[in-house]
Amino acid sequence: MLSERRLEVLRAIVHDYVGTEEPVGSKALTERHHLGVSPATVRNDMAALEEEGFIAQPHTSAGRIPTDKGYRLFVDKLAGVKPMTAPERRAIQNFLDGAVDLDDVVGRTVRLLAQLTRQVAVVQYPSLTRSTVRHVELLSLAPARLMLVLITDTGRVEQRMIDCPAPFGETSLADLRARLNSRVAGRRFTDVPQLVQDLTESFDKDDQGTVATVLSTLLETLVEETEERLMIGGTANLTRFGHDFPLTIRPVLEALEEQVVLLKLLGEATDSGMTVKIGHENAHEGLSSTSVVSVGYGSGSEAVAKLGVVGPTRMDYPGTMGAVRAVARYVGQILAES
Amino acid sequence: MLSERRLEVLRAIVHDYVGTEEPVGSKALTERHHLGVSPATVRNDMAALEEEGFIAQPHTSAGRIPTDKGYRLFVDKLAGVKPMTAPERRAIQNFLDGAVDLDDVVGRTVRLLAQLTRQVAVVQYPSLTRSTVRHVELLSLAPARLMLVLITDTGRVEQRMIDCPAPFGETSLADLRARLNSRVAGRRFTDVPQLVQDLTESFDKDDQGTVATVLSTLLETLVEETEERLMIGGTANLTRFGHDFPLTIRPVLEALEEQVVLLKLLGEATDSGMTVKIGHENAHEGLSSTSVVSVGYGSGSEAVAKLGVVGPTRMDYPGTMGAVRAVARYVGQILAES
DNA sequence: GCTGGCACTCGCCGCGGGTGAGTGCCAGGG
DNA sequence: CCCTGGCACTCACCCGCGGCGAGTGCCAGC
Numbered sequence: 001m002l003s004e005r006r007l008e009v010l011r012a013i014v015h016d017y018v019g020t021e022e023p024v025g026s027k028a029l030t031e032r033h034h035l036g037v038s039p040a041t042v043r044n045d046m047a048a049l050e051e052e053g054f055i056a057q058p059h060t061s062a063g064r065i066p067t068d069k070g071y072r073l074f075v076d077k078l079a080g081v082k083p084m085t086a087p088e089r090r091a092i093q094n095f096l097d098g099a100v101d102l103d104d105v106v107g108r109t110v111r112l113l114a115q116l117t118r119q120v121a122v123v124q125y126p127s128l129t130r131s132t133v134r135h136v137e138l139l140s141l142a143p144a145r146l147m148l149v150l151i152t153d154t155g156r157v158e159q160r161m162i163d164c165p166a167p168f169g170e171t172s173l174a175d176l177r178a179r180l181n182s183r184v185a186g187r188r189f190t191d192v193p194q195l196v197q198d199l200t201e202s203f204d205k206d207d208q209g210t211v212a213t214v215l216s217t218l219l220e221t222l223v224e225e226t227e228e229r230l231m232i233g234g235t236a237n238l239t240r241f242g243h244d245f246p247l248t249i250r251p252v253l254e255a256l257e258e259q260v261v262l263l264k265l266l267g268e269a270t271d272s273g274m275t276v277k278i279g280h281e282n283a284h285e286g287l288s289s290t291s292v293v294s295v296g297y298g299s300g301s302e303a304v305a306k307l308g309v310v311g312p313t314r315m316d317y318p319g320t321m322g323a324v325r326a327v328a329r330y331v332g333q334i335l336a337e338s
Numbered sequence: 339m340l341s342e343r344r345l346e347v348l349r350a351i352v353h354d355y356v357g358t359e360e361p362v363g364s365k366a367l368t369e370r371h372h373l374g375v376s377p378a379t380v381r382n383d384m385a386a387l388e389e390e391g392f393i394a395q396p397h398t399s400a401g402r403i404p405t406d407k408g409y410r411l412f413v414d415k416l417a418g419v420k421p422m423t424a425p426e427r428r429a430i431q432n433f434l435d436g437a438v439d440l441d442d443v444v445g446r447t448v449r450l451l452a453q454l455t456r457q458v459a460v461v462q463y464p465s466l467t468r469s470t471v472r473h474v475e476l477l478s479l480a481p482a483r484l485m486l487v488l489i490t491d492t493g494r495v496e497q498r499m500i501d502c503p504a505p506f507g508e509t510s511l512a513d514l515r516a517r518l519n520s521r522v523a524g525r526r527f528t529d530v531p532q533l534v535q536d537l538t539e540s541f542d543k544d545d546q547g548t549v550a551t552v553l554s555t556l557l558e559t560l561v562e563e564t565e566e567r568l569m570i571g572g573t574a575n576l577t578r579f580g581h582d583f584p585l586t587i588r589p590v591l592e593a594l595e596e597q598v599v600l601l602k603l604l605g606e607a608t609d610s611g612m613t614v615k616i617g618h619e620n621a622h623e624g625l626s627s628t629s630v631v632s633v634g635y636g637s638g639s640e641a642v643a644k645l646g647v648v649g650p651t652r653m654d655y656p657g658t659m660g661a662v663r664a665v666a667r668y669v670g671q672i673l674a675e676s
Numbered sequence: 677g678c679t680g681g682c683a684c685t686c687g688c689c690g691c692g693g694g695t696g697a698g699t700g701c702c703a704g705g706g
Numbered sequence: 707c708c709c710t711g712g713c714a715c716t717c718a719c720c721c722g723c724g725g726c727g728a729g730t731g732c733c734a735g736c
Contacts, residue, residue: 040679361698384699399717400697
């Protein structure tokens with residue numbers, strides 16, 4: 001096991017490297033942090049830390065930089081979450097409070113998070129999986145053409161066009177609308193299939209085809225929309241990545257455009273609490289030099305979606321984690337209110 | 339006026355520079371293009387072109403590169419639009435045909451355009467300004483809470499929550515819904531304010547407050563949604579920008595995140611036909627080393643929105659213009675069908 | 677187990693010469 | 707009058723070199 005001081009040395013190395021972006025040597029360390037020991041001692045500690053794989057030297061006779069494993073230890077054992085200051089918290093709230101609809105909430109959240117962390121922000125739209133149906137509406141656009149509108153408790157609205165196999169009267173429509181809503185309103189998405197199972201049979205033979213089409217479209221929408229959408233922002237911050245960056249930045253931009261990749265990325269985060277994925281811990285290889293800090297957020301006690309930031313492994317973990325947590329909390333509040 | 343051959347020299351310079359990304363000299367030019375004259379002659383022509391500001395040398399005793407003015411002349415006089423090949427056209431159509439809804443159409447268009455041009459693609463959602471109302475729906479969510487859903491002929495759906503000043507009965511609701519639709523369905527957005535002007539008065543005193551609220555929300559939505567949304571993609575292509583790129587890429591990424599900037603950018607394009615903005619011709623200074631090729635597209639004969647690509651001034655203009663035009667054409671078709 | 681001392685490594689920086697692509701100019705020829 | 711070949715000149719780029727200094731590992735001593 002590593003001694004207390006060696007952990008302290010690791011912490012100091014991470015701190016300095018994050019700040020300066022340059023390999024940090026033993027002398028500089030003792031000067032900037034009052035460790036109470038000489039450079040030579042620190043050198044021994046560094047040798048030990050390197051032996052264990054927590055730090056590495058880019059080339060012989062250079063300072064050390066933390067490895068992914070080193071950051072992992074730092075995040076798990078050495079770093080706390082730096083809480084936001086009161087003014088910062090107020091600013092967050094003010095910024096989010098003006099939002100007028102869901103798109104706006106998500107948009108503001110992305111911008112805010114990108115600005116606070118100076119990194120790339122990713123915000124998932126509130127998931128439909130755990131959501132409930134607020135209302136289902138059916139509109140007749142033409143004799144044999146309907147529009148299905150699905151409204152969720154998170155304020156999301158989805159619509160689908162439906163071409164009916166046969167004309168469908170206004171009374172039948174009103175009937176279907178009423179029955180559908182009495183069954184599914186307020187219920188969870190996952191329960192809907194069961195709830196509407198036998199609805200078709202109770203209609204006139206003439207209308208059964210249309211009813212079946214409507215129902216299957218509804219179920220389809222539920223499934224389709226469980227594949228989440230998301231919004232990203234702050235990509236300009238990628239330019240602060242490092243010196244070597246054409247090589248670094250390209251795969252990251254590519255990964256960010258693959259919504260599937262990002263969703264998986266966020267999806268891997270544990271449901272509650274914050275998740276930090278460091279470097280190669282990320283499944284996607286384009287992101288092997290980035291870290292992802294993510295957390296769930298939600299309107300109630302349950303998380304309905306996730307948000308997070310993507311930045312270089314060399315990032316200010318405590319600060320980033322603090323910002324992510326604070327933003328998630330306030331977004332949750334906003335959603336709960338609306 | 340510039341002689342025919344000098345224009346040919348300029349064309350050759352643009353062609354080679356776009357291909358190689360390196361200043362092009364007189365000898366190389368005569369070798370690659372059979373101009374029928376010697377390097378010395380070309381040098382004289384080059385001197386003249388430089389005199390007029392169409393080309394420049396990065397430093398003495400280096401080859402020439404085109405200036406913005408040079409590209410402008412090239413685009414206006416020397417370059418045609420390179421039409422897509424038949425297989426390419428088929429691929430475009432196939433790629434777009436599978437789209438299920440408006441978001442999907444726009445999403446696919448962005449990806450397609452980015453891939454075809456290997457540059458950053460920007461697609462504006464079909465504008466509501468020129469659109470007509472297909473249907474307005476009112477749903478009662480709670481005794482004093484309504485939801486307004488607006489459906490446009492381009493398949494876009496917008497919703498707004500409305501808190502009523504007083505409870506509003508189902509019959510009144512149905513009444514309002516019917517009267518509203520009979521007045522505005524099929525009409526242009528711009529005509530709506532006039533059409534609903536006197537609607538409030540025809541209702542019971544008790545309901546007038548709510549009706550007024552609904553109407554003002556509707557008008558608000560029309561106005562708000564005239565501010566367009568857009569989608570961008572292919573940002574990873576920015577890495578192919580050039581060598582010096584931390585400096586170049588950063589302001590571009592920033593500009594791309596400012597939707598307002600992009601909208602203005604596309605907005606400046608003339609209504610019909612293709613617009614090419616080169617380098618400093620772009621109002622936004624972050625984009626002073628990029629060119630924007632944009633064109634309107636629409637479901638009918640009228641353009642309802644715009645799309646385009648953003649790339650380095652050193653781009654393949656004929657090819658890019660061809661791709662942009664082709665994609666716009668097909669998107670228009672798709673929208674017209676749905 | 678910490679410390680100071682010491683020899684060593686090696687990336688970074690600035691210097692200097694050689695190379696070659698490219699230029700401008702000029703005199704001569706169709 | 708315009709094009710051409712020739713010629714001297716410029717200057718960015720490449721490469722090798724040596725000095726510098728931060729940083730290291732090791733070791734003997736307290």
